[in-house]
Amino acid sequence: MKLSVIGCGYLGAVHAAAMASIGHExxxxxxxQRKIDALSKGEAPFFEPGLQEILAAGIEAGNLRFTTDMAxxxxxxxxxxxxxxxxxxxxxxxxxxxxxxxxxxxxxxxAEGDIVAGxxxxxxxxxxxxxxxxxxxxxxxxxxxxxxxxxWAVKDTLDPDRLVAGVPASAEGERAADILREVYAPAxxxxxPFLVVDLPTAELVKVSANAFxxxxxxxxxxxxxxxxxxxxxxxxxxxxIGYDERIGRQFLxxxxxxxxxxxxxxxxxxxxxxxxxxxxxxxxxxxxVDEINMRRRDRAVQxxxxxxxxxxxxxxxxxxxxxxxxxxDDIRDSPALDVAVRLHGLGANVTVxxxxxxxxxxxxxxxxTYVEDRxxxxxxxxxxxxxxEWDEYRRQLPPEHASSLxxxxxxxxxxNGLDAAxxxxxxxxxxxMGRP
Ligand code: UDX
Numbered sequence: 208m209k210l211s212v213i214g215c216g217y218l219g220a221v222h223a224a225a226m227a228s229i230g231h232e233x234x235x236x237x238x239x240q241r242k243i244d245a246l247s248k249g250e251a252p253f254f255e256p257g258l259q260e261i262l263a264a265g266i267e268a269g270n271l272r273f274t275t276d277m278a279x280x281x282x283x284x285x286x287x288x289x290x291x292x293x294x295x296x297x298x299x300x301x302x303x304x305x306x307x308x309x310x311x312x313x314x315x316x317x318a319e320g321d322i323v324a325g326x327x328x329x330x331x332x333x334x335x336x337x338x339x340x341x342x343x344x345x346x347x348x349x350x351x352x353x354x355x356x357x358x359w360a361v362k363d364t365l366d367p368d369r370l371v372a373g374v375p376a377s378a379e380g381e382r383a384a385d386i387l388r389e390v391y392a393p394a395x396x397x398x399x400p401f402l403v404v405d406l407p408t409a410e411l412v413k414v415s416a417n418a419f420x421x422x423x424x425x426x427x428x429x430x431x432x433x434x435x436x437x438x439x440x441x442x443x444x445x446x447x448i449g450y451d452e453r454i455g456r457q458f459l460x461x462x463x464x465x466x467x468x469x470x471x472x473x474x475x476x477x478x479x480x481x482x483x484x485x486x487x488x489x490x491x492x493x494x495x496v497d498e499i500n501m502r503r504r505d506r507a508v509q510x511x512x513x514x515x516x517x518x519x520x521x522x523x524x525x526x527x528x529x530x531x532x533x534x535x536d537d538i539r540d541s542p543a544l545d546v547a548v549r550l551h552g553l554g555a556n557v558t559v560x561x562x563x564x565x566x567x568x569x570x571x572x573x574x575x576t577y578v579e580d581r582x583x584x585x586x587x588x589x590x591x592x593x594x595x596e597w598d599e600y601r602r603q604l605p606p607e608h609a610s611s612l613x614x615x616x617x618x619x620x621x622x623n624g625l626d627a628a629x630x631x632x633x634x635x636x637x638x639x640m641g642r643p
Contacts, residue, residue, distance in 0.1 A: 208232070208390060211280035213309045214290030215242055215273060217360065217468065217537070218326060218353055220251070221258055222289055223273070225364040227265035229393050235273040236280055246273040254536035254563045257361035281316035285390055286346075288313075289326040289353070294472040300479035301330050301472070310337050319345035322383050326353045328413050328473055330480040334373065334406040347379040350406050351387060352413035357467065358534030365393070369400040373409020414480075417473040418493060423458040424465045425496040428503050431461040431641025435506075441641030442623050461641045462622040463507045463546060463594055464500040466531035468539040471497070503640065504542050507621040508549045510638040511590055514617035520554035523615070525588035527581070527604075528595025530564035538567045543594035546621065547575055550592070560584035562597055582612055590617035596624040606633035 208231050212223040215237035223235035237243055245252045249263035265271025280286055290305040306327055313323065323341050325334060334350045341348040350373035355363035372387045374380035384403045388395050395401055431441040441461045449456030474493045481490045515522050531541035538544050551557045551574060558576045559568060565577045578584035581599055585591060591609065593600050601624040610633055618630055619638045630637045
């Protein structure tokens, strides 16, 4: 099928390349010339395992191309909209500027029978607001939320847990659902659940899934706070409650909390939208989820201060990690980088290292010192702080090796990823999150 993808960021670039990899003819459109130039050469503009390969294959095969010219979207049967919906500068609500611009920019090129499939995460009710404009052209607006995780984006796009199609209650809506089934034919053939719902449900599925995940993380981080007051070990607690299938083990890793381009802004936008709907109290708990999450960053900083006996000024603190999670170069709302910045603010001599995110981090926080080589970064550190659980820091850094690089013996494990007993046995003062 002929498809267009408007917006070539984390979501759109992966979607375009993945759709080409299953045989569709795809054009990706973005306003950012630099991004388009890179993508057109088959180069991934960000770190995402597997993306480079499918991009290059699609470009080479000739069924994937990228452009800044919206007119080239004309002729596609389905137009996916995957532009960003960041948090507004002066509030919690989502900024819909890019979604509106993408849909309005597309209107002149739509033909009778085309499908416009929104993929961006939007406040519930957005699709209903956009639909009349799209209908005037003879096209149909549907919402097809995306649940991909960074670092697993290619796999999650090609082999998702579920597909959700929000369509209007009409013959056009039914037809649109059938067309989406055809787009995702390989996944559908594998038996991937394909849910056809109405537009507001589709929009809500995405925000409520993210709200649930954020709540799960903050729940275990709240337990970490209680563990800290009682001498309990939150890691063991998570393991024990996780054996209950109704609870499950995933997303129960206590640490410095969640960040990234989705969870933080999505729970805030959800709160803001609920307020607008007069249902603020229904999701009032999301404020606390956010507050617990932010408190864990303070806790990590506090542990460094404690470890250094209250004197962080001019001490060398090496921060292991900058990305908001491993297998990503994304530093949007990264708790890791926030911890580094806060320590810098206290007068520490902060050195940050990360296998993928240094370039992005340096652009936003040039005041920090960045060292690419892990061992060089650790050399002569008074304290180490693990904030992104890359294997390089978690599994592949034996404490004895760290001891050979520095006389400092303080390690703060912001992700509870280290073997506490091994570090203690090697002479280090180990501080975990919610662990004795
Ligand atoms: C998330 C959702 O998982 C995905 O479905 C949605 O489409 C977009 O948002 P992503 O932002 O890529 O994906 O990251 P995810 O893997 O969910 O991790 C989010 C944050 O939570 C990271 O900062 C991670 O370190 C943190 N986290 C995750 C924890 O602190 N503890 C956990 O147990 C799990």
